[in-house]
Amino acid sequence: MxxxxxxxxxxxxxxxxxxxxxxxxxxxxxxxxxxxxxxxxxxxxxxxxxxxxxxxxxxxxxxxxxxxxxxxxxxxxxxxxxxxxxxxxxEGPINLAQNIAPAAAAASRIAEALARLRRRADLSEHLAYAPPAGHESQRRAGAAWLSRTSAYEGVDWRRLICCAGAQQGLSVALNSVLRPGDVLLTEALAYHGLKALTRYGGWRTRGLPMDAEGLRPDALEAAIRATGARVLAVLPTLQNPTGRIMSRARRDAIVEIARRHDLTIIEDDIYGAYALDAPPPFAVLAPERTFHVSGVSKTLAPGLRAGFLVAPAAETFERAVEALRVVAYAPPAFGGLIATQWIEDGSADAILDETRDEGRARLALARQILGAAVETPQSPMAPHIWLPMSELDAERLAGRALRGGAEVTAPDAPVVEPGHESGVRICLGAVGDRETLRRGLEIVAGALSSEVGERSRAVI
Incomplete structure (x- = not known):
């Protein structure tokens, strides 16, 4: 039939x-x-x-x-x-699509953390609604964590708002500075959660061309002049999905443009802890105009839903607090309390050290199996890798890998502006162990070989 x-x-x-x-x-x-x-x-x-x-x-x-x-x-x-x-x-497909940290380091410490919480003097306070920006202990801990892990020196805890994960932090920042119909500038390939937020908020996006360092300053300047946009959302360190890192010179050039055009920067720094040599974040270089978004979902445990949003000034801080209050009334309490306990007693640093070590081993394994197909990672512990290729080849690779038993990130998920770049993102942290990761990567390698074979036959 x-x-x-x-x-x-x-x-x-x-x-x-x-x-x-x-x-x-x-x-x-x-x-x-x-x-x-x-x-x-x-x-x-x-x-x-x-x-x-x-x-x-x-x-x-x-x-x-x-x-x-x-x-x-x-x-x-x-x-x-x-x-x-x-x-x-x-069994379901091997998960190479979800960008989360390996869970073993946190899992080995959660029981002890819960036991320690019982002895906290402020435990019962967390049964009530949190203050509008979060409990002071959590805000101070969040500021200390950003200073230790993301080169964000001098962060003022009084401008930090506790959120239910970095995704909520992004949402609060966007809603603080954008109205329906406004234009948001971002990279041509961007975090798919940002795309979802812009659709829901009714904002128009303009995806800007990138190079080996991420967003191009000349493209930013041209887009500001063409659209009149006044807000840029950017992920400068281990950019998602490409894993690229902006140099200090690139960041300085973007700051100069932002100041000249009175541009607000919303900086997603969720992967900053995995790039030890990265330049300072925009929140340090342009503190008067930068919302800084981060959290612990990529370093400690995603289930804690503990995120941090640092606002650039008193006025924007109040707008951000109001935006959070509208959708959540108050920041969450107990996930942030566990993160605070870990940050205060040093467990968070130990978890991060172990996760970084595991990340190094997993990235080395990925490079060994996938070879030249991988764009050279800009950190030895990068949690995701980028395989640049045409849009059609990316769709074919994702389909072959899925049929073989490994799921990679959907190629169209990060595309904000078609026609600039395309490829496949592979996440290294979600699978439980390296042997499973090896099997998944070998499936992807087999799918790549099939793609090369098909192209060769087509030439003949």
Whole structure:
């Protein structure tokens, strides 16, 4: 039977691949797709639906796991008989898509931290709403942590706001300085959580060209003149997804432009602790106009949801506190309290040291397996790596890796401005151990080899 199935994808907030699986399930249940029908090739269906190849690939994999279809190498995917609609029992793909720190160092210390909390004199205070910017002990601890780990010397704890993770810190900063319809400048490739915030906030984004150091100053100057934008969101240290680090000269050039055009800088420094030789953050170079965002999710444990936002001045601090109050009423208490306990008693430094050591080993393993495909990392403990390639090659690689059992970051996830750069981000920290990481990286290496082979055959 010819593969002519063209589903109607239901509307909703679920990821597109999940809604595509739902359409497949509905068409099988209604009889529109009979048992044995061959589904269209993934590339053909992606073209007809006007969606990314990675979306269709993920949907086909999930449909197979759910028992809806059976995939046969060289033949395609076929609809199963109804009796066969049962979950396909196998381990999920190896997680190379999620950028989090290895958990072992924190897990070995959490029980002791909880025991120590029982002896804190301020424990019961955390049962009430926190003060508008957070408990003073947590704000002081956050300032000390930024000073120790991110070269943010002289941070004033009185301008620090405790948040439920760096993502909330970004949200608060953006809502403090932008109105619906305003333009936000950022890198052409950026953190996908920032993209989600801009869509939700109704702000227009302009993604700016990059080079080996990240955002280009000339592109920033041109965009300010063209759009009248007054806010820049930037990740200067171990940029996500590329892992690039801005030099001091590059940062100075951007500061000069920002001062000349009265530009506010929102600086995401969540990976600063993994770049020991990075230049000072923008919050040091231009403290009068920089919101500094950081936290402990990439260094201690993401479940703590302890983030820090440092505002540039008294007026912006008050606006940021009000923005937080509107969405959360008060900062969270107990996740930040555990982080504070660890920072105060030295456990946080020990966790970070172990995590850095593990990061070095994992990055070395990735470079050994993937070789020249990896853009040269700018820190020996970088938690993510970048494989530059064309958009089509990136989609193919992600699809092959997923079918092989390893999930990488969706190639379109970081794209703010198409047509500038493309590639695949691989995260090294989410898997539980190095042996699992090795297997995942070898799957990616195999997918890269297949891609090279296909291109060679095409030339012939």
């Amino acid at each position: 010819l593969p002519t199935w063209t589903p109607v994808i239901p509307a909703g907030v679920a990821p597109l691949y999940e809604r595509l699986v739902a359409a497949l399930r509905a068409d099988i249940a209604s009889g529109a797709l009979a048992a044995g029908v061959r589904l269209p090739p993934q590339r053909d269906l992606a073209y007809r639906l006007g969606v990314g190849l990675g979306t269709v690939t993920r949907a086909y994999v999930e449909a197979e796991k759910a028992g809806l279809v059976s995939a046969h190498v060289g033949r395609g995917s076929f609809v199963n008989a109804p009796a066969e609609h049962r979950p396909y029992e196998r």
